[in-house]
Amino acid sequence: MERRSILSDGEGDCRGSWFPYEDRFNFGEVHLSSREVLEAVSPHMMEERIDRFKRVVENRSFSVCLVVEGLADFGNISATFRSADALGIQSVHVVSCDSSKRYNGNRHVSMGAEKWLDIEFWDTPKECFEVLKSRGYRIATTHLGMDTVSIYDMDWSCPTAIVVGNEGKGISDEALELSDLCCSIPMNGMVDSFNVSVAAGILMHHAVSDRITRLGSHGDLSESEKEILTAEFSLRHSRSSISIAYEFAKRKRHSASF
Incomplete structure (x- = not known):
């Protein structure tokens, strides 16, 4: 899996403007959004782990x-x-x-x-x-x-x-x-x-x-950034998570060809 990062120019504001990831996870020739990554991986993870990711990302x-x-x-x-x-x-x-x-x-x-x-x-x-x-x-x-x-x-x-x-x-x-x-x-x-x-x-x-x-809080990610980072964590969770996402991407590519 190849990940892309983006850099923000300028000074930013006091809420913080720099976030390193695009909502684009590359699996060979197929790109998945964070929502698609979570759709693929979440059913294979324990609910406790998913909830842990959400709590951590909320305060990141x-x-x-x-x-x-x-x-x-x-x-x-x-x-x-x-x-x-x-x-x-x-x-x-x-x-x-x-x-x-x-x-x-x-x-x-x-x-x-x-x-x-x-x-x-x-x-x-x-x-x-x-x-x-x-x-x-x-x-x-x-x-x-x-x-x-x-x-x-x-x-x-x-x-x-x-x-x-x-x-x-x-x-x-x-x-x-x-x-x-x-x-x-x-x-x-x-x-x-x-x-x-x-x-x-x-x-x-x-x-x-x-x-x-x-x-009011340390965590200051937007809702879309939280979803992207949650997807990122779900892929870091284990090698099997990456394999599952690859299979999902293959099915997406296959269905798009018809």
Whole structure:
């Protein structure tokens, strides 16, 4: 199955305007809509699973995304992914900066969160940030400095990419130079930093909580976007789901030829 994605130009609005999928699932020469995918696959899935997909999609958003830059510990990356999924953040980005140390998932840490997230990989912060800005995100790096803004003083209803950096060195100079603002979690103890996966979890949790306060909910997909993402999840569910959809597409093609 081949999937197509679309990118949104411009700055977007504070409700979030970027959504990566068209309502078009390609199965060879046949295209199915999300409704057709669900028509094909749903009868072969347990109702509990279908209801779970609907609940998850209801609280999903692309308006906040996570970027992990230069993390050395794959366990930390997996832990941030697990938190992103649990909090309803669908889009995550990995900036490796070292092609010899490409991330590969640790399912024992992430609990399989990678399966349900949209993960993009980048070689440099510049490459990543340029694309994110074209999608309407502001880039907020976690960093302590003179111009740092407390996460509690930010309006998280605006599309924002949260960037966390290397466990020891923090955010790279290149990422700092290209970011729109620096933010930090106020510290009240003797230590001045959190573990990176803990910091990412706190940031995402506060972003979601702030969005709920301001907007009434974190999830902000339109009804058509919810249906598309539900269909996407139903195909990620298992290989048999994809096979069932392929058979449905074959029957559609056959009936169209008469």
